[in-house]
Amino acid sequence: MLARYNHSTRILLALDCIVFGFDGEELKLLLIKRDFEPERGKWSLMGGFLNEDEDLEVAANRILYDLTGLKDIYFEEIKTFGEINRDPVERTVSVCFFALINIHAHSQDAAKSQNAFWISLKNRPELIFDHSNMVNLALERLRYRAALHPIGFELLPEKFTIPQLQKLYEAIYDTPLDRRNFSRKILSTKLLIDTGEKNENSATKKAILYKLDQEKYQRQFNAFHYFVSDFKV
Amino acid sequence: MLARYNHSTRILLALDCIVFGFDGEELKLLLIKRDFEPERGKWSLMGGFLNEDEDLEVAANRILYDLTGLKDIYFEEIKTFGEINRDPVERTVSVCFFALINIHAHSQDAAKSQNAFWISLKNRPELIFDHSNMVNLALERLRYRAALHPIGFELLPEKFTIPQLQKLYEAIYDTPLDRRNFSRKILSTKLLIDTGEKNENSATKKAILYKLDQEKYQRQFNAFHYFVSDFKV
DNA sequence: CCAAAAGTGTTCGTACTACACCCATGG
DNA sequence: CCATGGGTGTAGTACGAACACTTTTGG
Numbered sequence: 001m002l003a004r005y006n007h008s009t010r011i012l013l014a015l016d017c018i019v020f021g022f023d024g025e026e027l028k029l030l031l032i033k034r035d036f037e038p039e040r041g042k043w044s045l046m047g048g049f050l051n052e053d054e055d056l057e058v059a060a061n062r063i064l065y066d067l068t069g070l071k072d073i074y075f076e077e078i079k080t081f082g083e084i085n086r087d088p089v090e091r092t093v094s095v096c097f098f099a100l101i102n103i104h105a106h107s108q109d110a111a112k113s114q115n116a117f118w119i120s121l122k123n124r125p126e127l128i129f130d131h132s133n134m135v136n137l138a139l140e141r142l143r144y145r146a147a148l149h150p151i152g153f154e155l156l157p158e159k160f161t162i163p164q165l166q167k168l169y170e171a172i173y174d175t176p177l178d179r180r181n182f183s184r185k186i187l188s189t190k191l192l193i194d195t196g197e198k199n200e201n202s203a204t205k206k207a208i209l210y211k212l213d214q215e216k217y218q219r220q221f222n223a224f225h226y227f228v229s230d231f232k233v
Numbered sequence: 234m235l236a237r238y239n240h241s242t243r244i245l246l247a248l249d250c251i252v253f254g255f256d257g258e259e260l261k262l263l264l265i266k267r268d269f270e271p272e273r274g275k276w277s278l279m280g281g282f283l284n285e286d287e288d289l290e291v292a293a294n295r296i297l298y299d300l301t302g303l304k305d306i307y308f309e310e311i312k313t314f315g316e317i318n319r320d321p322v323e324r325t326v327s328v329c330f331f332a333l334i335n336i337h338a339h340s341q342d343a344a345k346s347q348n349a350f351w352i353s354l355k356n357r358p359e360l361i362f363d364h365s366n367m368v369n370l371a372l373e374r375l376r377y378r379a380a381l382h383p384i385g386f387e388l389l390p391e392k393f394t395i396p397q398l399q400k401l402y403e404a405i406y407d408t409p410l411d412r413r414n415f416s417r418k419i420l421s422t423k424l425l426i427d428t429g430e431k432n433e434n435s436a437t438k439k440a441i442l443y444k445l446d447q448e449k450y451q452r453q454f455n456a457f458h459y460f461v462s463d464f465k466v
Numbered sequence: 467c468c469a470a471a472a473g474t475g476t477t478c479g480t481a482c483t484a485c486a487c488c489c490a491t492g493g
Numbered sequence: 494c495c496a497t498g499g500g501t502g503t504a505g506t507a508c509g510a511a512c513a514c515t516t517t518t519g520g
Contacts, residue, residue, distance in 0.1 A: 004323045009285040010243035013315075013326055052242040056315025056326065080313045080328050082246075082289025090237045093246055093289065095313050147457075163499070181483065183500075188481090204498040205490040224380075229482070396472070414510065416473075421508095437471040438517040459509095473516070482507080489500075 014087075014094040015059055016047040016131065017075070018138040019067065020121075021103030022155040024164065027121040027171045028103065029135065030067065035115055038089055039128040045135070046114065047094070056095060064099055067114050069107025074154040075099035078134070078141050086130045098138040100154035146172055147228045149221060150191055153212050161199050161207035162186055173228055189225055191216055247320075247327040248292055249280040249364065250308070251371040252300065253354075254336030255388040257397065260354040260404045261336060262368065263300065268348050271322055272361040278368070279347065280327070289328060297332055300347050302340025307387040308332035311367070311374050319363045331371040333387035379405055380461045382454060383424055386445050394432050394440035395419055406461055422458055424449055 019030035031043050048063045050056060064073045075097050082093040103118065111117070119125070121139070126132060146152050152168050153160075166182045186192065193213050198206035252263035264276050281296045283289060297306045308330050315326040336351065344350070352358070354372070359365060379385050385401050386393075399415045419425065426446050431439035 005245060005282070005325070007245065007282045009245075009282065011246050011283065011285075012238060012240065012242075013244050013246065049238070049240045050242065050244065050315065050326070052244075052324065053317060055317055056313060059315075077312055079310055080289060082283065082292075082328070084286060084288055091285065092238070093283070095315070161499085178484075179499080180485085180501075185482085202498075203492060204496080205500080207499055394472090411511075412472080413474075413512085418509085435471075436519060437469080438473080440472060468520090470519100471517085473514105475512105475514080477512080478510085480507100480509085483505085485502105485504085487500105487502080489498105491497085491499100493495090 012090055012092045013050040014047055014092050015050060015056070015063055016045045016081075016094045016096045016134060017060065017063055017067070018045060018078075018096070018098040018135055019064070020098060020100050020138075020142065020155065021106075021118060022168050022171060023103055023118070024167065025171070028118040029121055029124055030101075030106075030111065030116050031119045031124070031127070033115045033117060034128070042128050043119075043125045044128045045131045046116065050095075060095075060097060065110075067106075067110060067116055068101060069110035070101060070105060073099050073101055074151065076141070076145070078137055081130055081134065083130070088129075096134045096137070098142060100142075100151060102155065102157050104157060143172060148224050148226065150189065150212075150217060150225060150227070152227070153191075153217070159195055159197065159209040159211050161209055162192075163207050164199075169228060177228070185227065189220070191220065245323055245325045246283040247280055247325050248283060248289070248296055249278045249314075249327045249329045249367060250293065250296055250300070251278060251311075251329070251331040251368055252297070253331060253333050253371075253375065253388065254339075254351060255401050255404060256336055256351070257400065258404070261351040262354055262357055263334075263339075263344065263349050264352045264357070264360070266348045266350060267361070275361050276352075276358045277361045278364045279349065283328075293328075293330055298343075300339075300343060300349055301334060302343035303334060303338060306332050306334055307384065309374070309378065311370055314363060314367065316363070321362075329367045329370070331375060333375075333384060335388065335390050337390060376405060381457050381459065383422065383445075383450060383458060383460070385460070386424075386450070392428055392430065392442040392444050394442055395425075396440050397432075402461060410461075418460065422453070424453065 021028040021030060032046050034040050034042055034044055046063060046067045050059045060075060065071060077095065077097045080093060080095045084091060127135065152165065155168055156164060162183050165186060166177055166179065170177055191213050192210040195209045195211050197209040199209055200206060254261040254263060265279055267273050267275055267277055279296060279300045283292050293308060298304060310328065310330045313326060313328045317324060360368065385398065388401055389397060395416050398419060399410055403410055424446050425443040428442045428444050430442040432442055433439060
């Protein structure tokens with residue numbers, strides 16, 4: 001490629017990623033405590049720059065891998081942030097996306113090497129640049145998508161119980177849900193397979209451990225499911 | 234801003250726009266017959282490059298204004314396309330969005346100056362680069378969004394009838410809908426105001442002309458409406 | 467007065483809501 | 494044996510789907 005367009009403006013392109021996790025009680029964000037400039041010591045999202053010889057999607061996977069040690073993470077692009085002064089160092093356009101991971105599966109070492117910590121979404125600190133806006137938008141989008149599509153499972157371990165799933169949805173929407181109706185709604189999707197095992201950690205009645213019917217999950221993913229019907233966007 | 238990031242790769246950033254219109258019968262795309270290189274003589278989307286001193290959103294509005302002569306057009310970002318070789322001339326990352334306009338309100342002069350034509354969505358030609366992929370994704374997103382939110386109105390004139398709206402939805406989803414149920418569903422949203430006028434163009438019974446309740450439209454926009462319930466994404 | 471399009475009604479079934487009851491477990 | 498949490502059942506309701514009838518209009 002020797003030819004070039006006759007347009008002078010070439011811009012630094014960044015990617016920023018909101019990583020959601022769920023610890024069984026509340027939603028968490030994987031945030032970076034910056035030990036580098038600019039804004040050393042403050043909190044930020046995990047990000048990086050797009051390389052010359054790199055697909056955008058490959059770059060997103062690279063950044064997620066560096067942060068979590070995981071491959072094949074579920075993620076969705078949210079929006080590209082392109083205000084002139086959003087980055088005080090230099091004009092930077094940032095492609096922003098959110099990722100959902102099983103909080104127990106990620107590599108502690110990878111996170112530690114990035115100086116990353118799980119922070120409660122509700123008590124999150126102010127973030128640098130426009131990163132707080134990105135998180136707000138990501139949460140909005142997560143709520144939107146999780147109301148219609150079975151993406152919540154991405155935040156849980158391979159085997160999980162319906163009460164665990166319900167706690168996740170209650171955390172996402174910050175609202176209590178009816179046990180019986182929730183259970184019926186989830187089971188009616190036929191996306192769950194009874195593993196025959198029970199959750200041995202419980203102190204009372206042990207709940208059934210289910211796993212996702214992966215094939216049906218892939219096939220039905222884009223069908224509307226209405227998991228949270230009284231949810232107003 | 235004298236400092237710069239220590240990262241060498243700065244990339245040409247483009248914007249590409251899928252403009253949808255509705256002529257009362259079918260969905261149309263506003264496409265460019267290229268009289269410039271590369272790919273002179275072939276069809277493409279309307280696009281442009283992001284300028285140094287320009288917000289991304291401002292650039293999108295600029296491109297839409299150049300093409301249609303309209304301001305305050307409804308548009309949504311779809312995805313940012315960043316494959317290495319998507320543009321044969323030079324590595325270019327493109328922020329892609331779709332816009333909805335009233336096909337009769339746009340400026341013929343503006344379109345003509347861009348060598349733009351309304352092309353039937355169904356019979357659209359092959360487009361350059363990855364523009365056909367962009368159109369496919371835009372249609373998918375339009376269907377997704379229009380099933381849940383009242384964006385369809387953006388394609389109609391200020392005053393319109395319910396049968397017109399139905400034809401629009403039938404065009405979007407390429408499927409017939411029941412008159413009676415559709416009418417009830419639309420009216421139940423309370424988003425329409427009876428103007429008291431009738432559609433004088435009709436050869437038979439004249440339909441009531443409605444207009445959008447703009448205030449309620451803004452307020453309820455993000456609430457789910459389920460306009461097309463049997464729609465599978 | 468007739469064909470075509472527009473407005474309104476009715477019935478049926480499904481699915482959601484708001485409830486109550488029973489079972490399993492560990493202390 | 495009891496407190497806690499998990500699984501299942503049921504009645505009422507609301508909404509969507511599938512249907513028919515009446516009204517308006519121009520030719």
